[in-house]
Amino acid sequence: MGETFIPLADLRYAAAPLHVPADAAAPTGLIADRLGRPLRDLRISVTDRCNFRCSYCMPKEVFDRHYTFLPQSSLLSFEEITRVARLFVAHGVHKLRLTGGEPLLRKNLEVLIGQLAALRTTDGEPLDLTLTTNGSVLERKAEALKAAGLQRITVSLDALDDATFRRMNDVDFPVADVLRGIDAALAAGLAPLKINMVVKRGTNDHEIVPLSSHVRERYGPSVVLRFIEYMDVGSTNGWRMDEVLPSAEVLQRLRALGPLDAADAAAPGETAERWRWRDGAGEIGLISSVTRAFCSDCNRARLSTEGKLFLCLFASRGHDLRSLLRGGRTDDEIAAAIGHVWRDRDDRYSELRSAQQAPAVSGERRVEMHYIGG
Ligand code: SAM
Ligand code: SF4
Ligand code: SF4
Numbered sequence: 001m002g003e004t005f006i007p008l009a010d011l012r013y014a015a016a017p018l019h020v021p022a023d024a025a026a027p028t029g030l031i032a033d034r035l036g037r038p039l040r041d042l043r044i045s046v047t048d049r050c051n052f053r054c055s056y057c058m059p060k061e062v063f064d065r066h067y068t069f070l071p072q073s074s075l076l077s078f079e080e081i082t083r084v085a086r087l088f089v090a091h092g093v094h095k096l097r098l099t100g101g102e103p104l105l106r107k108n109l110e111v112l113i114g115q116l117a118a119l120r121t122t123d124g125e126p127l128d129l130t131l132t133t134n135g136s137v138l139e140r141k142a143e144a145l146k147a148a149g150l151q152r153i154t155v156s157l158d159a160l161d162d163a164t165f166r167r168m169n170d171v172d173f174p175v176a177d178v179l180r181g182i183d184a185a186l187a188a189g190l191a192p193l194k195i196n197m198v199v200k201r202g203t204n205d206h207e208i209v210p211l212s213s214h215v216r217e218r219y220g221p222s223v224v225l226r227f228i229e230y231m232d233v234g235s236t237n238g239w240r241m242d243e244v245l246p247s248a249e250v251l252q253r254l255r256a257l258g259p260l261d262a263a264d265a266a267a268p269g270e271t272a273e274r275w276r277w278r279d280g281a282g283e284i285g286l287i288s289s290v291t292r293a294f295c296s297d298c299n300r301a302r303l304s305t306e307g308k309l310f311l312c313l314f315a316s317r318g319h320d321l322r323s324l325l326r327g328g329r330t331d332d333e334i335a336a337a338i339g340h341v342w343r344d345r346d347d348r349y350s351e352l353r354s355a356q357q358a359p360a361v362s363g364e365r366r367v368e369m370h371y372i373g374g
Helices: 078-090 109-117 138-148 162-169 175-188 205-222 247-257 331-343 349-354
Strands: 014-017 041-045 095-099 128-133 154-156 193-199 223-229 260-263 273-277 283-287 300-303 308-310 317-320
Touching: 041 078, 078 109, 078 300, 078 331, 095 109, 109 128, 109 138, 138 175, 154 175, 162 175, 175 193, 193 205, 205 223, 205 247, 223 247, 247 260, 247 273, 247 283
Parallel strands: 014 317, 041 095, 041 300, 095 128, 128 154, 154 193, 193 223, 223 283
Antiparallel strands: 260 273, 273 283, 300 308, 308 317
16 A cells, blocks of 8 residues: 655644444434533634734744645645534534634635535534634625625734734734724624634733723624633743733723623533623623633534644644545544544543643643634
């Protein structure tokens, strides 16, 4: 048999082979891992490339011109992604999020969106199909995304002040372009729109109140601004606990703009704690990834650009789905392999971190956010 060429960039993160159980029972839409958590949400990374160099995700010193990104031949094709998504849906997934890198840099992404939008849940309902973007090319793409079947969108925006925003993205990208992208997305009907702000103490925390005030006044309830605690994901961002601004402090600062009331979670497993402005200006979300672990309801799986399945954001090892896809396996066999690995899942990194029992960093490199998509 001829040898298969595997590009070096594919070997950056360890991957375990996926076991296809002999008794490949068809998926029932009801599956639980070892901690009783169902499989509801699949995040699909469509590229490991990005035009920004946010220091908390792709620091310039590491992701410079010498860095080797995945070659085109390694990426899952749109047909392969759609096939995997369909098998996850058969296991009960009802939410798909496209991410990256910067997903809008993947050529012809609208074609993939069209294919995913045609999938139906086990109850025959359309899926919740969304995408997370840095917004840099959104103004140009919003209408086509909507027309292809995208329902809603999340835009990352770490500051309203132009100088701070340019520093955060570290490629001198102007904030005005992203703000125009948000307007275009709303005009195209991508709703409800969410804005994610990663807060780094001492870097952009002074933007919490101005950004929030802008969102309240300009968009009201049609935009939900969510604040994310800066996470220790990957191993290149030089994360330090003293740069995390706890959500409790974000909330305290927001109260300067008016009273907020706690609101119930919209769905089980939702990562954001919701708060509503009492004056009717909509809501905000707090994602306390560091100070309040939400592993006990974590129903998310992640598919990397080249087809590795990760069961936790903090994993260092994926499971090689691509070799099953390209190895002539049937849908039933691949679905059974996914079921097997999910049933065996017991990941709960953030809970262990909170209990100061996080596993020591092993020789294996933890996945980076630009690669797996958050
Ligand atoms: N490029 C797109 C974007 O920025 O929206 C999608 C991919 S990006 C990896 C997805 C999300 O992860 C973004 O909202 C980003 O701000 C967030 N993120 C990246 N690194 C992070 C970190 N260390 N802590 C918390 N959030 C992070
Ligand atoms: Fe790119 Fe998004 Fe990472 Fe920023 S957070 S570097 S925009 S992938
Ligand atoms: Fe889920 Fe892992 Fe995050 Fe816990 S640490 S919420 S298991 S992705």
